[in-house]
Amino acid sequence: xxxxxxxxxxxxxxxxxxxxxxxxxxxxxxxxxxxxxxxxxxxxxxxxxxxxxxxxxxxxxxxxxxxxxxxxxxxxxxxxxxxxxxxxxxxxxxxxxxxxxxxxxxxxxxxxxxxxxxxxxxxxxxxxxxxxxxxxxxxxxxxxxxxxxxxxxxxxxxxxxxxxxxxxxxxxxxxxxxxxxxxxxxxxxxxxxxxxxxxxxxxxxxxxxxxxxxxxxxxxxxxxxxxxxxxxxxxxxxxxxxxxxxxxxxxxxxxxxxxxxxxxxxxxxxxxxxxxxxxxxxxxxxxxxxxxxxxxxxxxxxxxxxxxxxxxxxxxxxxxxxxxxxxxxxxxxxxxxxxxxxxxxxxxxxxxxxxxxxxxxxxxxxxxxxxxxxxxxxxxxxxxxxxxxxxxxxxxxxxxxxxxxxxxxxxxxxxxxxxxxxxxxxxxxxxxxxx
Numbered sequence: 001x002x003x004x005x006x007x008x009x010x011x012x013x014x015x016x017x018x019x020x021x022x023x024x025x026x027x028x029x030x031x032x033x034x035x036x037x038x039x040x041x042x043x044x045x046x047x048x049x050x051x052x053x054x055x056x057x058x059x060x061x062x063x064x065x066x067x068x069x070x071x072x073x074x075x076x077x078x079x080x081x082x083x084x085x086x087x088x089x090x091x092x093x094x095x096x097x098x099x100x101x102x103x104x105x106x107x108x109x110x111x112x113x114x115x116x117x118x119x120x121x122x123x124x125x126x127x128x129x130x131x132x133x134x135x136x137x138x139x140x141x142x143x144x145x146x147x148x149x150x151x152x153x154x155x156x157x158x159x160x161x162x163x164x165x166x167x168x169x170x171x172x173x174x175x176x177x178x179x180x181x182x183x184x185x186x187x188x189x190x191x192x193x194x195x196x197x198x199x200x201x202x203x204x205x206x207x208x209x210x211x212x213x214x215x216x217x218x219x220x221x222x223x224x225x226x227x228x229x230x231x232x233x234x235x236x237x238x239x240x241x242x243x244x245x246x247x248x249x250x251x252x253x254x255x256x257x258x259x260x261x262x263x264x265x266x267x268x269x270x271x272x273x274x275x276x277x278x279x280x281x282x283x284x285x286x287x288x289x290x291x292x293x294x295x296x297x298x299x300x301x302x303x304x305x306x307x308x309x310x311x312x313x314x315x316x317x318x319x320x321x322x323x324x325x326x327x328x329x330x331x332x333x334x335x336x337x338x339x340x341x342x343x344x345x346x347x348x349x350x351x352x353x354x355x356x357x358x359x360x361x362x363x364x365x366x367x368x369x370x371x372x373x374x375x376x377x378x379x380x381x382x383x384x385x386x387x388x389x390x391x392x393x394x395x396x397x398x399x400x401x402x403x404x405x406x407x408x409x410x411x412x413x414x415x416x417x418x419x420x421x422x423x424x425x426x427x428x429x430x431x432x433x434x435x
Contacts, residue, residue, distance in 0.1 A: 002030065003422065004042045005381065008055035010373060015352040022055065024379040027421040032375055048417060048424070050383050056355050057371045058090025058380030058420065059336065060362040063155070063180075063234060063258060063307035065328070066092075066123070069110060070099025075312040075400045077111070080332075081119035083310070083399035085426035087332035088382040088415030091122040091370050096133070097156035103128035103139045108147035120425040121418075122370075122380075126180060129154045129168045135161060141171045150366065153180035155234055158216050160186055166223045173229035178366070180232045183216035183241070184283075193322055195284040199268040208284055214240035221248035221255050232365070233257040235309050237283035239293035246302040256365045258307045259294050261338045262329060266405065267291045277318045277325035278405050281311070298357070299349075305362045306354075308335045312401020330401040334392055336384065338406065340413030345386075379422035384415050 002025035009017040019035035023045070033040055061084065067075035075083075084092050094111065096102030102111060108125055115123035127149035131137045133156065141152060152172055159165045159181070172179050189208050194200050196207025217233055221244060224231035233245060236257050248255045262281065267288045271279045279285065297303040311328025318325045336358065343349040363371030370378050392409045394402035418426035 001045055002026070003046045003048060003419065003424065004040060005048045005050055005055060005383070006039065006042070007035065007052055008050040008383070009052055010055050011352045011355055015350045022373070022381070024381065024419065024422045027379050029373065029375050029377050029379050032373070048383070053416065054351070054384040054386050055373070056382050056384065057359040057373050058382050058418065059088045059358045060091045060368070060371055061089045061308050061310070061332070061335075062093045062305065062362050062366060064092045064094050064310040064332070065097070065312065066094045067098060067312060068114065069107070073314050073400075074317075076118075077114045077123065078118040079398065079400050080310070080312070081115065081121045081123065082426075083330070083332040083397060084121045085418045085420070086398045086415065087334070088336055088384060088418055089121055089332060090380040090382065090418060090420045091124065091368065093124040093126060093150060093366070095153065095155040096126050096128045097154075101128050101133050102126065102149070103131050103133075105143050105147040108144055108149050112148050121420050124150045126151050126153045126155070128152065129159055129179065130164065133157055135159055135164060138164070138168055138171065141175055141177070145175055145177055149177070151178040151180050151232070153182065153234070155180065155182045158182050158184035158186065162219055162223065165220060166227060169223055169227040169229040169231065173227050178230035178232050180234060181216065181220055182234045183213045183220065185212045185215045188212035188215075193280050193284065193327070194271065195268045195286045197268045197287045199271050203274060210238040210240050210286065210290065213238050213283055214244060217241045217244045221245070221253055224248075224255055225251070225253045229254065231255045235260050235263065235283055235307070236294060236297065236303055237263045237286050237290060239290050242293045242297035242302055246297065249302065256304045257302065258305050259298055259303045260307055260309045261331065261335050262405070263294050264291065264298070265338060265342055274322055276405075277320065277322050278329060278403050280322050280325055280327055281329050282327035304357070304365050306335070306339065306357045308332055310399070312399050313403050314400070315402060318403045329403050329405060330397065330399050332399060333397050334404065334406050334411070336415060337411035337413040338409070340386065341411045345412060379419060381419040382415055383417040384413055386413055388412065388414060390414055
């Protein structure tokens with residue numbers, strides 16, 4: 001038995017909505033027919049009536065933190081993938097800064113085995129660039145690739161040594177995998193948690209300067225040019241970084257980049273004060289000028305894709321205050337509604353523009369065979385209600401994390417069904433993951 005999704009609205013190449021019926025059989029899309037040809041014979045199949053809602057390829061998030069192994073009080077692969085499914089994501093790539101870090105064949109296999117046994121969406125693990133993310137010795141890239149790692153990153157910390165990064169890029173290029181870089185010069189950030197700007201000046205705080213990110217971007221694009229590696233910049237947040245990436249692309253350097261919803265929607269001037277650590281994240285919220293630069297960078301193709309950097313923490317950890325609380329906010333369950341409401345519903349972006357940067361383009365950047373609604377492709381599908389307005393309420397998140405600055409925002413564009421490989425894993429009717 002397959003699944004017929006009937007009365008679907010899909011985004012056509014010209015940004016028009018096409019009314020279609022879609023048949024999923026096994027793990028592939030078996031048939032797509034025009035709704036104008038009448039209702040298909042659905043006998044023997046499960047039927048989901050999209051009722052004119054938007055149907056997209058399953059959303060793809062190439063930067064997430066599932067916290068397992070080691071930080072299961074923050075999140076587990078089970079809860080994290082359920083949260084992803086609720087946000088419409090069908091494929092997610094998890095960062096290796098767990099405990100132990102993902103720097104050996106055994107830890108890669110542990111994550112993949114856990115995801116197969118307890119997860120509800122597709123999980124793709126990154127391996128560490130350096131052992132224990134200490135920046136001192138490279139991991140065994142070849143072995144990690146064979147175990148299932150899709151790229152290498154020390155996300156959470158920047159690789160401080162230029163020679164170490166160049167060696168890593170050379171090794172990654174030789175085996176055809178990307179380097180995914182957290183860009184941060186440690187000498188410029190110690191003792192600060194907010195960006196250098198109006199907020200830190202007003203409160204007399206030491207600020208994190210934009211150069212702390214951009215210095216590594218500039219260094220690394222030169223190293224990428226020298227080594228020929230695919231170099232991907234994590235969570236771009238500054239105008240200087242956007243400018244450097246744009247320049248590198250103009251010279252044909254193989255660099256791609258990502259941006260998070262919060263760096264497109266919030267600036268340091270939105271932070272309400274010193275009492276709420278849900279506004280503490282890394283990179284920090286930057287100035288309005290930086291926000292505009294990131295928006296423009298995404299719009300002109302300098303920044304390729306959108307990611308969440310889903311980073312759950314316990315309520316107890318975030319309650320320690322801005323000085324002691326860990327960096328990070330959750331993102332799975334609010335990403336699409338936030339961006340749809342802010343940019344598409346207001347006419348700044350087309351629906352096609354947003355959907356592509358959360359589906360087809362992440363797949364293209366990382367060479368994945370997902371992100372497309374086409375016959376013969378993987379049966380990963382997200383159904384989204386563009387009309388119903390709901391309020392962000394962390395208490396109902398599937399994630400263990402409740403750490404978000406978006407509490408109380410009224411948004412449209414909520415996923416209502418998520419299908420992974422032909423299996424319905426999330427439905428608003430059940431209000432829980434099905435598998």
